[in-house]
Amino acid sequence: MTVADYAEIVAALRAVPGVSEADVEPDDEGGGLGLLRLGLSPGVDEVQVATKVGRLLRERFGLGVDAERVQLIEDAAIPEVPAQPNARRPVISRMQLVSSGLDVTATVSLIYNDETVRGESTGTATQSGVHRAVATAALRALEQLVDAKARFEVDQVEVTPNGRDRTVMVSVTMVSGSGTDRLTGSAVVREDVRQATIRAALDAVNRRLEPLLP
Numbered sequence: 001m002t003v004a005d006y007a008e009i010v011a012a013l014r015a016v017p018g019v020s021e022a023d024v025e026p027d028d029e030g031g032g033l034g035l036l037r038l039g040l041s042p043g044v045d046e047v048q049v050a051t052k053v054g055r056l057l058r059e060r061f062g063l064g065v066d067a068e069r070v071q072l073i074e075d076a077a078i079p080e081v082p083a084q085p086n087a088r089r090p091v092i093s094r095m096q097l098v099s100s101g102l103d104v105t106a107t108v109s110l111i112y113n114d115e116t117v118r119g120e121s122t123g124t125a126t127q128s129g130v131h132r133a134v135a136t137a138a139l140r141a142l143e144q145l146v147d148a149k150a151r152f153e154v155d156q157v158e159v160t161p162n163g164r165d166r167t168v169m170v171s172v173t174m175v176s177g178s179g180t181d182r183l184t185g186s187a188v189v190r191e192d193v194r195q196a197t198i199r200a201a202l203d204a205v206n207r208r209l210e211p212l213l214p
Contacts (some may be wrong), residue, residue, distance in 0.1 A: 009033070009061060016052050018044035033057070035069050042076035043192045046099050046125075072099040078195060088213075089206050090117075090145060092198055095134060099125050106133035108198055110141045112213065117144040131157040134194045135170050135201040142205065146212040150176040152205060157197055165189065170200040174208055181208065 006024050013022035013036075021039030040049060050072060057063040074097045090112040098105045104125045109118045119140030123133035132154055139152035155171040166189040174181045185204025189196040 009057070009063075012056060012060060013038065013053060016049065016056060018049040019053070033063050033065070033069070035071070036065070037071045037073060040072055040074040040097075042074060044074070046072050046074070046097070046104075046130075050099075068101040070100065073097070076192075076195075088210055090142065090202065092138070092195065092202075095195060095198065097130065097134070097194070101125070104130050104133055106130070106137040106194075108134060108137040108141055110138065110145070112145055115145070117141045119144065128157065130194060131159070131168075131197045135172075135197050138198045138201045139172065139205070142202075142209065145214075146209065147214075149212045150174055150209075154201065155182070157200075159189070159193060162188070166193070166196075168193065168196045168200040170197060170204050172201060172204045174205060176208075176212070183208065 006026065010022050010024055013019055018041050019038050020041045023037045024033060025035040038049070038053065040046065050070070054065045057065055076095050078092045078095060090110040092108065093111045093116065094109040096107040102125050103122055105120060105122045107118055107120045109116055119137040121133045121136035121140060123129035135154045135157055139154065143151060153173045155173055158169045160167055160169065167186050168189060169184065169186050172183045172185070174183055183204040185200045185202065187196040187199035187203055
């Protein structure tokens with residue numbers, strides 16, 4: 001493939017709804033598409049975007065897509081709850097999702113006072129796997145804030161209708177020096193179910209977290 005071929009592919013991919021950025025890393029042998037990285041607009045359905053991209057590459061360029069060679073990246077700043085000076089609870093600042101093959105890796109950044117911490121978790125590239133991954137990533141970030149004085153495990157994530165709205169329920173097991181607790185939190189879905197899942201995970205542990213925070 002020539003440089004012009006790659007440029008045409010990138011231009012076509014950027015026109016796919018839900019794709020904010022596209023980049024193609026040529027195959028080492030020069031005969032294939034290589035590694036494809038797609039930046040996604042916040043809140044899009046990764047599966048739908050991947051399907052449209054695969055169809056475009058097959059029908060327009062005659063290229064097959066190896067799922068292991070495609071990365072779908074969503075990197076979203078979350079300014080919905082601004083951090084306040086001397087805040088007693090951490091707030092979400094950023095969520096990143098990278099889907100590659102059968103896996104999705106979630107990275108969640110939290111702000112507490114002037115400190116930013118990041119947690120990461122990998123799950124299966126399914127809707128439920130993504131929800132569990134973002135909740136777990138948020139809790140891994142919390143573990144850094146409390147300096148490993150507690151550990152958290154996501155037991156269940158459930159999205160339920162609530163009138164015209166949807167609510168995310170997250171069940172968490174918290175293990176600390178005082179014992180083991182089963183906690184539950186909830187959050188109404190505003191625009192993005194993943195962000196609501198993170199808020200629900202934080203809601204589950206917030207009251208137990210305060211005595212452990214510096």
